[in-house]
Each structure stands twice: as structure tokens, then as C-alpha cells.
Amino acid sequence: MNCMNENILVIDDEIQIRRLLKISLEDSGYKVFLAGNAKEGLQESVNCRPSLILLDLGLPDEDGLSVMKKIREFSETPVIVLSVRNSEKDIVSALDSGSNDYITKPFNTGELLARIRACLRLYKPEQKIPQFINGNLEVDFSTREVKVSDKIVKLTSTEFSLLALFIRNAGKVITHGYILKEVWGKPFSDEVQYLRVYVAQLRKKLESNPSNPVMFVTESGIGYRMKIIE
Amino acid sequence: MDSESRPDPDELLKQIKDTEQNHLKGKLKIYIGMCAGVGKTFSMLQDAAKAHGKGVDTLIGFVETHGRSETEFLLFYLPQLPRKTLTYKGIELNEFDLDSVLEKKPRLVIVDELAHTNAPGSRHTKRYLDILELLDNGIDVFTAVNVQHIESLSDTVSRITGIKVNETVPDSIIEIADEIELVDISPEELLQRLSDGKVYTADKTRDAVENFFRKGNLSALRELSLRLAADRVDRQVRNYMQVNKIHGPWKSSQRIIIGVSSSPDSTELIRWARRVSYTMNASWVAVHVETPVPPDEYRRVALNKNLELARELGAEVIVTSDVDVVNGLLRIAKNENATLIVIGKSPKKNVFSAFFKSDIVTRLLNESGTIDVFVVSGSSESGNEEKKIRMPASQSGVFQYLVSAGIVFTIALLLYPLSSIIGYQTVALILLLVVTLLPLVMGPGPVLLAALLCPVIWNYFFVPPKFTILIGKSEDILMFFSFFFIALVTGVLTTRIRQREKVMKQREERAVALYRLANDLSKAVNLEEVINESVKNIENYFKVKSFIRLAGCDGKLKLNVNENISSKELSVAEWVYTNSKKAGRFTDSLPFAEYVYYPLTGPRGTYGIAAVKFFDKVSFMEQETLLKNFLNQTGSAVEREILNDRAGKAMILEESERLYKTLFDSLSHELKTPIATIMGSVSFLIERKKDSNASVQELYKEINTASIRLNVLVENLLDMARLESGKLVVNKKPCEARDLMNSVLDKQDIKENKNRITADIPENMPLFFVDFTLIEQALVNIIRNAIAYTPDETKIKLQFSHDGSYLYITVSDNGIGVPEQDLDRLFDKFYRIERKNSGGTGLGLSISKGIIDAHKGTINAYNMTSGGLKFVIKLPR
Structure with missing residues (x-):
């Protein structure tokens, strides 16, 4: 694996989860640091210079959301939020206040590792993307040309900016509010129906089976994710 | 910009407010004529017939035709309200039936004879009050009145015709009218109509012509009515110019002050001032200066009457006390920025005042500075009247x-x-x-x-x-x-x-009483105490019986019928509360009641009523101002307590919600952490195939399946708890059917059975508004149920469809269905049909139903004739 020397900080109050994560992450070649509460977590996030932080939203000493905000005050380190189901509101707030992805407990280790990889790839600073390839989708940003299985597909300018946003955040979940704000502007951040229509159109034009999308997937109650097809 | 011609912002605001209020209120149209027989009723009915023809819901409330055939002919085509019959002292009286109009709620009601005095026992003493209530309830009204009945003109009319006018309407009702139509014919024509017998029957006609319908009278009355109409048009033009910033000759901020005393001259002065202020477009203030010499009872009543009249005619009333009348008047005039002071010429001069001080008029002229002074002479006969009554009115017997x-x-x-x-x-x-x-x-x-x-x-x-x-x-x-x-x-x-000393003592008593009330009210810690304290204070000070009732949470007055208050009194109380106006004994509305009722209002609304039983009208009129002060304070205190209560309740609610969330979060955290550990570990082990052989891998998969099931159980239990606590928030957003389906099919345990499931979504399925996560949960539960309770080869079909207002989702299988008797109980909690390979929790379907109910939708289960079970979900779009 190509992820040697990557430090990952786990902030979770449950010792069992911390142990599980330590074993499975170290097995994949990451160096793992552990913190059992918010205070330790914040300290460690400065000390051990992590490449990525796994943050549990339910911490004993401080609300996970405010920890998230504090981390963002001094660092751009990618953060994946761990949370239980039924807390979509908290997840959306965490994402909106700067975390990069989320995974619900209980989770599948394979799924978690895939998320971590996507996050780390995304934050390689040298990675500029004039050309983007995912599965049979090919996008050339210099010419604004979009190809699916080598066939040119015409997109409207809104569709293209939506696609560009997905590509910039490839592999990562993006919230409805964030997409609407970025593509349509702040006054539209509640108009979810626009988004539904345009995502459906993107799927129609770019997915091989629009009724069973594999690239533009829905994260129920939260937003969308462009899946990296590996 | 010329400051003089710039529209006054207050004026503009008032204008806007007026227009806004008019949207809620009914519109009033008044037909004005110089006297009977000019055809007011006829033209009013013509307009009503036109409106009726256009499809406006029109009702004839009360029209007197006086046997005029043309009018009766018109009436024939319009729906009429039966009159209410009241018996008073053995005489049957027909009256306008206000309540049944309010019940029927037509768009437009025709009520003739605006100045009519209602029979005793009616809700209001005067018909114009009935009409105001109709307008407040959003019903349009057409009505008619003769010019002699208008309050500020009645003096002039009785001077011209020599006939005293008893029934009058305040000028304010003419002002609030949205439209005024002058019904005008020449005196000659009217006399012709009279002699043709079109107005009265022959014998009545002769009397009428001799007494009232003299040509001179008619011309004078006609001039009055024409002038009234012209004044109004003039005012409308001015309003228009002001709103539309048209420069015109109008001058704003004129303010007239009139000195009011108990003398009957003052009555005339007030009427005169109103007319002048109206034509000058000026605001006016009626000022009474209380001197240390206390007025006798007769004067007090007369004074109160005068002040009441001024208030009724739209003046602001100020009562001030000063040793010297002139000083008092000038002080107020300066405070109020008056431009004109109007006073009556006082005929009484006694020996002392001639020696000690010059009379009021002269002094006012000398000391008024830049303020204009206008002296109006009183009629001499009223002076005599005053003297006559003053003699026996001394205080001692x-x-x-x-x-x-x-x-x-x-x-x-x-x-x-x-x-x-x-x-x-x-x-x-x-x-x-x-x-x-x-x-x-x-x-x-x-x-x-x-x-x-x-x-x-x-x-x-x-x-x-x-x-x-x-x-x-x-x-x-x-x-x-x-x-x-x-x-x-x-x-x-x-x-x-x-x-x-007496006056001072009285004043001090009042101040102390108010202070004591304020003190008591501020010490009261709950609503009940506020009310008890207030009632106690009112009863002690005014020496009256009194009670206060507040409205309950349902916005209705809390009245117990078994209290020793008659149902008649209760209905008055209700009326006062709903209309937020005073009524009862000694007032113009519902005067048959024993108590006087006031709405109990605070700055933000009406909270209940206060009832006070005065024994005579004099003490009522004297004490009313102070009583109102008492009630205002009480109202504020009541409001304070109610707001406090609300804040307290909100705090408790918030606290309980916070507690609930904490409990719930920690519960879900505690239950899920072990499951998360098991699943995380096992999935790690499954992925690291190299460490173990095939049979160990099988066992890992078993652990995985079991932990998924355990997780579903825990989530179901938590969902159920959330549903039952009523804390479920439905967050509706536009959703797409395909998205929903994909999310459902993406669940791990469902994904494993994907080959059994087919989905059918029509092209162009519109977006619908639901809570995505909740509906997803509902569908997942139903499909899990289908998977668990049917054999492996059974196919499950998910279908979406819609019509104009509903979205339908059906989930059907081709299994064996359920016994008919179990169908109804399928959605019950923990209900499970006896079947060997179930493994469900018995909660899934009842959670689904809870979610659908929260969306105001329905879910039903049927056994299909082709075999198998079918769930139909119907959701409003």
C-alpha cells in the first residue's frame, strides 16, 4: 500500500472502538494515534501532525461539533466523522462546519478504509486535475469536454459546474446546502428540488444505468457523493 | 423642499393603517338626505338590487318603506331578514336582528335609519352601534340618515326648524364611512312629491307640510346637507393631495384647544369646534381645568357629559388641575402646541370677580401671546336653564x-x-x-x-x-x-x-388607591393573586361589587354557569370579551345588564373581562376614568403573569426535551458501541482472508449476519421509542422516487437479497415532499419483513405511482399471504404471525405505520387474489 508514514488520529471515547481501529488501520499501514476525549484529541491533533482525523461526535467532555469547529480554527487536516444513525442533522452540521466525510456506526472496516483513502487522495496538494477520469467518465477541464465511454456528451453550463463540484470533491460526501450554495449561490441554499432535477439529469447523461446509479450516489438525508470507481 | 407642504409622516402612516384596516373591516356606505321623502331608501335599494344582480350575497336587514309603493316594489326582489320582535311594557316592537345577520354572514346588509334608537333590551342602545359591529365582522353595510340626525348639526337644525332632534348619530360614523351618497332633490320637487302622496298618506301629509316641510326649512336643510357633502369631498381631496404629495393650499399641524366647563354652552362649543376642526383639518383637544372649588353634583354630571361628547366627536380630552383657569388653559395650550384656543363667552359675573380679577376672556386675550383666541357666544336661554338648576343644587340640605x-x-x-x-x-x-x-x-x-x-x-x-x-x-x-x-x-x-382640603384629600385618596393597587399587584406572584388583589382594591375603593374572569387557553372566557351570575350577564361578558369593547349598565351596548363590563387588556391583547356593579349613573360617570386606570394596571399585571407562565412552561418543555435527548443519545451510544465493535472486527477479519480457512470464514459471516440483525433490532427499538415519545420531527423535502428506491436497495441486508426484488418507477415521476430518511426507513422495514416472512424463491415488487394529490408506493410479494384475521393486527406492536423462519422483532411494520401516520398518509395491507401480500402506502404529495 502507498500510505506509509500517514498519521491517523482517532478521537473516540470507547476503548473497544479505539482498539479495533488501531488494529485495522495499522494493518493497512497507517500510523495510529489515539485520544479518548475532546481535550486529548485537540492536543494530539497539534502534537502528532495527523494526515487525517477520525472524530466521534459523541464525546464525554465536549460536543463533537464544537471540537470539529476548533480543529478547523487551526488546521485543514481532513476529518471523517463517526456517528450513529438518526443523527443526520448532526452529520450535516459537522459536514457544513468543515468535516470531510462521515461514516455511521456500526461500520464495515472495508468501507471505512475506502473512505480514508478517498479523503487522503483528495488532500494531496500537488494533485491538480486538468483531466479527470473515473470509470468510463472522462472530463477535460481545459476544453470543458465531457466523454462517457469515449463519446462526447453535451452538458449545460449549470450541469458542468455541478459536475466540476462533484469532481473537486470526488469520493467525498457533499451536503445539499453546500452544493446549492456553490452552484446556485447562497439565496438558493434551501431549494433542494433544483438539485434533485439536475442530479437526475447528470445521471441520465453520464451513468450507464441512470435508474441504478453507481457514480452519483444519494446519501440519504445528507447529500450526494461521487463514488470513485476502482 | 418646502417643509410646509411636505406630507406629515404620521399622517401618511395613519393613511396606510387606515387602508390596511379597511381590508379586514366591512365597507360602509351612507345615503344622506336633507329630510324624509327625498328618496334615500329608494336609491339605497336600487344599489342593493344592482349588487344583488352582480351576485353579491345581499340581505335586507331592516328597511321601513312607509308604504311607499316604488320602494316596496324594489324590496320584492331582494332576500329579507325577518325582524326580531321584542315586547316592551306590553308593546310589541320590531327590531333589526343583529345576531342572525352575524350568523348568516352575508357580504352586504342594508340597514335603514342609521339614527334609530333601539328598543330597550336590544344589545346596543343605538342602531349605529349595531352597524359598527357588523363592519367589525367584515360585513359591508348600506345605511341612510337625514342630515338633522348628525350630532354636530342637530343644534343648527333645531334652531332652523324649531323642532328638537332627539335621535342623533356621532359625526365619527360619517367620517368612517367609505362612501357617502347625497340624495338630493329640490324643495319644490319634494313638496310636489308630498302633495302627490308619495311620501306620506294624505292626512299625515297636511300635518307634515305645516310643521316641518316649509320651503324655508327645506332650503336651509338642503344647504346643510350639501355643505356636509362638500366638506367631505374637500377633505378627500386634501387627503389625496397629501398622500400623492401634490402641493396644495393645505396647512398641516393645526391644533385647536377648547376650554370645556360644565355649562350647557360648552356643549354647543364642542359641536362648533368639531365642525371647525373638521373643515380646517386640524386636530382638537378639549381641556377642562379643575379648580380647587369642587363642583356640585349637577355640574359634575354636566361636565362629564360634555367631556364624553367631546370624546365621542373625536377630541382628545385632557383634564388638568390648576388654581387658575387661564393659567391652566395656557399651560396645556403651550404643551400641546395649540394654534387656536376656543372658549365660550361666560355670561356669569359675580360681584367678587369683578373686584378681584378681570374675567377669563380678557385675561386669556392678554396672556395668550402668539396663540389665536376665538370666543364663541352661548345662547342666552341655556344660561337661564343653568341658573334655575343651580339654586337647589347646593351641597347642604x-x-x-x-x-x-x-x-x-x-x-x-x-x-x-x-x-x-x-x-x-x-x-x-x-x-x-x-x-x-x-x-x-x-x-x-x-x-x-x-x-x-x-x-x-x-x-x-x-x-x-x-x-x-x-x-x-x-x-x-x-x-x-x-x-x-x-x-x-x-x-x-x-x-x-x-x-x-377636601379636594386635596380626594386627590390624595385616588393617588394612594392607585399606588396601593400597583403595590399589591407587584407583590402578587400568580394570576389568581393578581385578580384577587385587583378585585379587592376595586371593591374597597369604589365600594362596589366586582369580579374578573380570564380567558382560558382555548381563547374562550372561563365562566362557570353555577356561579351566581345569570346567563344573561354571562352572555354580556362574552360579548365584551370577543368585541373588546365596554358594555353593560349605563353604557350604550347591552344596557340591560346589571354590571358594567370592561375588556381586560394589556399592551398585547385582551385577556378577559372585568365586571363592576355601580348603583347609580352619577358615581359611574365620575369614577369611570379612575376605574379605567385600575383596570389598565390590572390588565398589564395579568399580561405580565401570563407571559411569565408561558416563559416558565417553555423552559420546562425545553428542559424535558434536553433531558430526553441526553438519555436517548447515551442509550443509543451504549447499545451501539458493542455492536459497532463486533461488526467492525468481524468485517476486518472477513476481509483478511489469508489468516483463516473456509470454515472459519463461514463462522465470521454468521457473526456478521447476527450482528446486523442485532443492530436492526436496536434501531427498531430506538425508532419505536422515538415515535412513541412524539419527538419525531418530520422534515419534508423534495425527493425523487428513484433516489429513494436506490437508498432502500443499498442497505446491506437487502442488497444480499437484491435478486428477489424488482422495482417499477414510471418515467417522469414528479418530485414529492416527504422526509427522505423516514420514508426510506418505512420501506426498508416493509421489505425486510417481506424477505423474512416469505420463502427464498418469492419475488418482491416495489412500485411507485401517483395522481394529482397523492403518491402511492406498493410493496407486494407472490408468497402465501397472511391469514385474513391477522391482516388488521399486522401493524400492531410486537405482533408476529406464527411462522417458522421469522426472526423479526414485531416492531418493523408498526414503525412504518408510525412514520406514514406522521406524514398524514395511510398504509394498508391486503391479501391479493393471485396470492401474496400487498402493502399500499398513500402519501400526500
Whole structure:
């Protein structure tokens, strides 16, 4: 694996989860640091210079959301939020206040590792993307040309900016509010129906089976994710 | 910009407010005529018929045709309201039935004769009050009135025609009318119509022509009505110019102050001032200056009447106290930035005022500075009237005079035998002492009597030669006159001091009463105490019976029928509360009640009613202002308590919600952490195939399946708890059917059975508004249920469809269905049908139902004829 020397900080109050994560992450070649509460977590996030932080939203000493905000005050380190189901509101707030992805407990280790990889790839600073390839989708940003299985597909300018946003955040979940704000502007951040229509159109034009999308997937109650097809 | 012509912002705001209020209120159209027979009713009915023809819901509320055939003909086509029959002293009276109109709620009601006085027992004393209530309820009204019935014109009319007008309507109702139509014909034509018998029957006609319908009268009345209409048009033009910033000759911020006293001249003055302020477009203030000399009862009533009239005619009323009337008036005039002071010419001049100070008019003219002064003369006959009534109106009864005389004679009798010892000069001093002391117990009249009697008695009985009015010695003559003068002055002065003291005491009592109320109210810690304190204070101070009732949470007055208050009183209370206006005894609305009712209002709304039982009208009118102060304070206190209550409740609710969330979060955290550990570990082990052989891998998969099931169970339990606590928030957003389906099919345990599931979503399925996550959960539960309860080869079909207002989702299988008797209980909690390979929790379907119910949708289960079970979900879009 190509992820040697990557430090990952786990902030979770449950010792069992911390142990599980330590074993499975170290097995994949990451160096793992552990913190059992918010205070330790914040300290460690400065000390051990992590490449990525796994943050549990339910911490004993401080609300996970405010920890998230504090981390963002001094660092751009990618953060994946761990949370239980039924807390979509908290997840959306965490994402909106700067975390990069989320995974619900209980989770599948394979799924978690895939998320971590996507996050780390995304934050390689040298990675500029004039050309983007995912599965049979090919996008050339210099010419604004979009190809699916080598066939040119015409997109409207809104569709293209939506696609560009997905590509910039490839592999990562993006919230409805964030997409609407970025593509349509702040006054539209509640108009979810626009988004539904345009995502459906993107799927129609770019997915091989629009009724069973594999690239533009829905994260129920939260937003969308462009899946990296590996 | 020329500041003079810039529209006054307050004025504009008022204009906007007026227009806004008009949206909610009904529209009023008044037909004005110079007298009976000009055809007001006829043109009103013509317009009504037109409106009716256009499909406006029109109702004839009350129209008197006086047997005029043309009018009756029109009436024939319009729906009419039956009249209400009231029996008063054995006479049957037909009246306008306000309640049934309010019940029927038509768009437009025709109610003739605006100035009519309702029969005793009606809700309001006057018909125009009925009409105001109709307007408040959003019903349009057409009505008609003759010019002589308009309050500010009635004096003029009775002077012209010599007939006293009893039924009047306040000018304000003409002002609030949205439209005024002048029904005008020439006097000649009217007389012609009269002689044709179109107005009255023949015998009545002759009387009418002789008494009222003289040509001179008619011309004068016609001029009055034309002028009234012209004034209004003029005002409308001015309003229009002001709103639309058209420069015009109008001058804003004129303010007129009128001095009001108890004299009947003031009544006329008030009417005059109203007309002037209306035509000048000026605001006006009626000022009464209370002097230390207390007015007698008659004057007090008259004064209150005058102030009430001014209020009714739209004046702002200020009562101030000052030792000097002129100073008081000028002080208010300066505070109010008055441009004009209007006072009546006072005919009464007594000897003292001629000596001590110049009369009010002259002084006002001298001291008013830049403010214009207008002096209006009063009619002389009203002056006589005043005098006539003033004489017997003195404060002390005959009894007091007798007592006073008695005291003087008794003292004189006691002193008589002593006079030879102490000397007759000492007697004079003792008698003087009596005169000085008398004001402590007597009114001013008896004191004066004593002051006059004493010197005479002294002279007659004590001064030699005794038993004559002759006085022998010259120093005794001097003494007699000194005695006379000293007794008189002492009497007058002490009386005046006493009176001032009385006024001061009264004022202080009021202030103390208000202070005490404020104090008591501020100490009250809950609503009940506020009310008890307020009632206690009112009853103590006014010496009346009183009660307060508040409205409950449902916005209805909390009244118990078993209280010893009659149902009639209760209905008055309800009316007062809903209309937020005072009513009851001594008022114009519902005067048959025993109590006077006031709405209890705070700055933010009406909270209930207060009822006070006054025994006579005089004390009611005198005390009303203070009572209103009491009630205002109570209203504010009630509002304060209600707001406090609400804040308290909100806090408790918030706290309980916070507790609930904490409990719930920690519960879900505790239950899920072990599952998360098991699943995380096992999935790690499954992925690291190299460590183990095939059979161990099988076991790992078993652990995985079991932990998924455990997780589903825990989530179901938590969902159920959330649903039952009512804390479920449905967050509706636009959703797409395909998205929903994909999310459902993406669940791990469902994904494993994907080959059993087919989905059918029509092209162009519109977006629908639901809570995505919840509906997803509902569908997942149903599909899990289908997977668990049917054999492996069974196919499951998910279908979406829609019509205009509903979204339908059906989940069907081709399994064996369920026994009919179980269908109804399928959604019950923990209900499971006996089947071997179930493994469900018995909660899934009832959670689904809970979610669908929260969306105001329905879910039903059917056994299909082709076999298998079908769930149909119907959701509003």
C-alpha cells in the first residue's frame, strides 16, 4: 500500500472502538494515534501532525461539533466523522462546519478504509486535475469536454459546474446546502428540488444505468457523493 | 423642499393603517338626505338590487318603506331578514336582528335609519352601534340618515326648524364611512312629491307640510346637507393631495384647544369646534381645568357629559388641575402646541370677580401671546336653564341650615345668663369662635347663615338696649360692624380652606388607591393573586361589587354557569370579551345588564373581562376614568403573569426535551458501541482472508449476519421509542422516487437479497415532499419483513405511482399471504404471525405505520387474489 508514514488520529471515547481501529488501520499501514476525549484529541491533533482525523461526535467532555469547529480554527487536516444513525442533522452540521466525510456506526472496516483513502487522495496538494477520469467518465477541464465511454456528451453550463463540484470533491460526501450554495449561490441554499432535477439529469447523461446509479450516489438525508470507481 | 407642504409622516402612516384596516373591516356606505321623502331608501335599494344582480350575497336587514309603493316594489326582489320582535311594557316592537345577520354572514346588509334608537333590551342602545359591529365582522353595510340626525348639526337644525332632534348619530360614523351618497332633490320637487302622496298618506301629509316641510326649512336643510357633502369631498381631496404629495393650499399641524366647563354652552362649543376642526383639518383637544372649588353634583354630571361628547366627536380630552383657569388653559395650550384656543363667552359675573380679577376672556386675550383666541357666544336661554338648576343644587340640605341656626341659638341661650358676669363684648368673641369652628362640620351655606345670624343675635339680645336692633354706644356700633365683617370673612375663608382640603384629600385618596393597587399587584406572584388583589382594591375603593374572569387557553372566557351570575350577564361578558369593547349598565351596548363590563387588556391583547356593579349613573360617570386606570394596571399585571407562565412552561418543555435527548443519545451510544465493535472486527477479519480457512470464514459471516440483525433490532427499538415519545420531527423535502428506491436497495441486508426484488418507477415521476430518511426507513422495514416472512424463491415488487394529490408506493410479494384475521393486527406492536423462519422483532411494520401516520398518509395491507401480500402506502404529495 502507498500510505506509509500517514498519521491517523482517532478521537473516540470507547476503548473497544479505539482498539479495533488501531488494529485495522495499522494493518493497512497507517500510523495510529489515539485520544479518548475532546481535550486529548485537540492536543494530539497539534502534537502528532495527523494526515487525517477520525472524530466521534459523541464525546464525554465536549460536543463533537464544537471540537470539529476548533480543529478547523487551526488546521485543514481532513476529518471523517463517526456517528450513529438518526443523527443526520448532526452529520450535516459537522459536514457544513468543515468535516470531510462521515461514516455511521456500526461500520464495515472495508468501507471505512475506502473512505480514508478517498479523503487522503483528495488532500494531496500537488494533485491538480486538468483531466479527470473515473470509470468510463472522462472530463477535460481545459476544453470543458465531457466523454462517457469515449463519446462526447453535451452538458449545460449549470450541469458542468455541478459536475466540476462533484469532481473537486470526488469520493467525498457533499451536503445539499453546500452544493446549492456553490452552484446556485447562497439565496438558493434551501431549494433542494433544483438539485434533485439536475442530479437526475447528470445521471441520465453520464451513468450507464441512470435508474441504478453507481457514480452519483444519494446519501440519504445528507447529500450526494461521487463514488470513485476502482 | 418646502417643509410646509411636505406630507406629515404620521399622517401618511395613519393613511396606510387606515387602508390596511379597511381590508379586514366591512365597507360602509351612507345615503344622506336633507329630510324624509327625498328618496334615500329608494336609491339605497336600487344599489342593493344592482349588487344583488352582480351576485353579491345581499340581505335586507331592516328597511321601513312607509308604504311607499316604488320602494316596496324594489324590496320584492331582494332576500329579507325577518325582524326580531321584542315586547316592551306590553308593546310589541320590531327590531333589526343583529345576531342572525352575524350568523348568516352575508357580504352586504342594508340597514335603514342609521339614527334609530333601539328598543330597550336590544344589545346596543343605538342602531349605529349595531352597524359598527357588523363592519367589525367584515360585513359591508348600506345605511341612510337625514342630515338633522348628525350630532354636530342637530343644534343648527333645531334652531332652523324649531323642532328638537332627539335621535342623533356621532359625526365619527360619517367620517368612517367609505362612501357617502347625497340624495338630493329640490324643495319644490319634494313638496310636489308630498302633495302627490308619495311620501306620506294624505292626512299625515297636511300635518307634515305645516310643521316641518316649509320651503324655508327645506332650503336651509338642503344647504346643510350639501355643505356636509362638500366638506367631505374637500377633505378627500386634501387627503389625496397629501398622500400623492401634490402641493396644495393645505396647512398641516393645526391644533385647536377648547376650554370645556360644565355649562350647557360648552356643549354647543364642542359641536362648533368639531365642525371647525373638521373643515380646517386640524386636530382638537378639549381641556377642562379643575379648580380647587369642587363642583356640585349637577355640574359634575354636566361636565362629564360634555367631556364624553367631546370624546365621542373625536377630541382628545385632557383634564388638568390648576388654581387658575387661564393659567391652566395656557399651560396645556403651550404643551400641546395649540394654534387656536376656543372658549365660550361666560355670561356669569359675580360681584367678587369683578373686584378681584378681570374675567377669563380678557385675561386669556392678554396672556395668550402668539396663540389665536376665538370666543364663541352661548345662547342666552341655556344660561337661564343653568341658573334655575343651580339654586337647589347646593351641597347642604335644609337640615344642615337648621342645625347651624340651632347651634347658634343654643350657644346664645347658654351665654345669656352669663352675659351679665362676663360682659356682652366677650359674648361677641365666643360667638365669633363658633362661626370659625362651624366649617369643620358644616357646608358653606350653613356657615354663611351662622355668620349672618351671630352679629344680629348679639345685637338683639346682648347689646344694650336689649331686644332692639338699636345700638346705644358708638363703639358698639363699630364693634357690631367689625363683628359682622369678621364673621363673614372667617366663615368664607375657613370654608374655602376646608373645601380645598377636601379636594386635596380626594386627590390624595385616588393617588394612594392607585399606588396601593400597583403595590399589591407587584407583590402578587400568580394570576389568581393578581385578580384577587385587583378585585379587592376595586371593591374597597369604589365600594362596589366586582369580579374578573380570564380567558382560558382555548381563547374562550372561563365562566362557570353555577356561579351566581345569570346567563344573561354571562352572555354580556362574552360579548365584551370577543368585541373588546365596554358594555353593560349605563353604557350604550347591552344596557340591560346589571354590571358594567370592561375588556381586560394589556399592551398585547385582551385577556378577559372585568365586571363592576355601580348603583347609580352619577358615581359611574365620575369614577369611570379612575376605574379605567385600575383596570389598565390590572390588565398589564395579568399580561405580565401570563407571559411569565408561558416563559416558565417553555423552559420546562425545553428542559424535558434536553433531558430526553441526553438519555436517548447515551442509550443509543451504549447499545451501539458493542455492536459497532463486533461488526467492525468481524468485517476486518472477513476481509483478511489469508489468516483463516473456509470454515472459519463461514463462522465470521454468521457473526456478521447476527450482528446486523442485532443492530436492526436496536434501531427498531430506538425508532419505536422515538415515535412513541412524539419527538419525531418530520422534515419534508423534495425527493425523487428513484433516489429513494436506490437508498432502500443499498442497505446491506437487502442488497444480499437484491435478486428477489424488482422495482417499477414510471418515467417522469414528479418530485414529492416527504422526509427522505423516514420514508426510506418505512420501506426498508416493509421489505425486510417481506424477505423474512416469505420463502427464498418469492419475488418482491416495489412500485411507485401517483395522481394529482397523492403518491402511492406498493410493496407486494407472490408468497402465501397472511391469514385474513391477522391482516388488521399486522401493524400492531410486537405482533408476529406464527411462522417458522421469522426472526423479526414485531416492531418493523408498526414503525412504518408510525412514520406514514406522521406524514398524514395511510398504509394498508391486503391479501391479493393471485396470492401474496400487498402493502399500499398513500402519501400526500
